[in-house]
Amino acid sequence: MPELPEVETVKRGLTKLIVGKKIIDVTFDWPKSFPNTEADVKGFLLNSSVNNIARRGKVLLIKLDSLYTLVIHLKMTGQLVYVGDERFGAGHPSDNMITKLPDKSTRVIFTFSEKDRLFFNDQRKFGWVRLIPTSQVKSIDLFKKLGPEPLSKIFTFERFSERLEHRKNSSIKSVLLDQTVIAGIGNIYADESLWLAKIHPESKVSELTNAKRKLLYLAIREILNSAIKAKGSTDRNYRDAEGRRGSYLKTAKVFRREGLNCPRCSHSISKIKVAGRGTHICNFCQRKPKKGMK
Numbered sequence: 001m002p003e004l005p006e007v008e009t010v011k012r013g014l015t016k017l018i019v020g021k022k023i024i025d026v027t028f029d030w031p032k033s034f035p036n037t038e039a040d041v042k043g044f045l046l047n048s049s050v051n052n053i054a055r056r057g058k059v060l061l062i063k064l065d066s067l068y069t070l071v072i073h074l075k076m077t078g079q080l081v082y083v084g085d086e087r088f089g090a091g092h093p094s095d096n097m098i099t100k101l102p103d104k105s106t107r108v109i110f111t112f113s114e115k116d117r118l119f120f121n122d123q124r125k126f127g128w129v130r131l132i133p134t135s136q137v138k139s140i141d142l143f144k145k146l147g148p149e150p151l152s153k154i155f156t157f158e159r160f161s162e163r164l165e166h167r168k169n170s171s172i173k174s175v176l177l178d179q180t181v182i183a184g185i186g187n188i189y190a191d192e193s194l195w196l197a198k199i200h201p202e203s204k205v206s207e208l209t210n211a212k213r214k215l216l217y218l219a220i221r222e223i224l225n226s227a228i229k230a231k232g233s234t235d236r237n238y239r240d241a242e243g244r245r246g247s248y249l250k251t252a253k254v255f256r257r258e259g260l261n262c263p264r265c266s267h268s269i270s271k272i273k274v275a276g277r278g279t280h281i282c283n284f285c286q287r288k289p290k291k292g293m294k
């Protein structure tokens with residue numbers, strides 16, 4: 001699933017390509033991918049122009065001058081591919097990024113007035129595109145309980161620490177993955193942040209000293225910022241909004257590197273299961289806290 005840096009990369013790329021453009025047509029082949037009424041589509045999508053594009057957590061928000069917003073959740077296999085004078089794809093990595101579209105994974109097609117098109121492809125059909133009044137976006141279920149943006153100015157160390165306090169008995173990895181605690185972090189960036197902060201993912205929140213929490217807070221921001229700088233990460237043939245491959249995974253230190261050497265201490269990286277997810281760690285750098293340690 002694309003995480004914060006990948007969706008941020010989509011946002012930045014699309015902003016260059018579709019802001020100011022008018023949507024003149026929309027088609028879809030799977031109602032759950034586009035659960036909107038015909039009246040809303042006619043009244044607030046068609047002939048509306050894109051004002052700006054935002055991101056909240058892992059969700060993309062295309063704001064229209066009709067005062068409605070297209071809320072797009074890529075989920076597991078969603079991707080957006082723009083085909084116009086230039087072409088780009090972003091999201092789930094697959095050949096649809098570069099092959100002829102539409103194809104059997106195409107769920108929604110937006111056509112702009114210049115006849116350029118934006119394809120929402122989603123093989124597994126978990127993703128969706130919803131048209132919602134902009135004023136109501138904040139209060140949809142998905143956002144109501146969503147935690148703060150880890151890169152925002154208001155996300156201070158104090159705020160992070162305070163949020164951890166509510167989950168004292170949980171493993172730190174499960175807390176990082178919990179979108180109600182912090183928005184936008186998934187498996188890749190949880191593993192990378194914990195490695196950078198030298199924290200074992202099974203550590204309980206209550207076992208982390210204040211100094212460790214501070215290291216983790218700084219690590220999360222550093223990892224996310226460098227991933228955005230690297231244009232988002234992805235498997236295989238991920239391409240960012242400008243058609244270049246996301247390069248972050250090439251610089252990942254532990255994620256999907258089991259059996260290879262830890263770049264910090266040269267011990268072998270292993271893969272374990274934490275919070276039901278494949279988790280990559282260096283057992284030497286990321287020691288489990290001893291019982292009773294505070």
Ligand SMILES: [Zn+2]
Nearest residue numbers: 262265282285
């Ligand atoms: Zn190590």
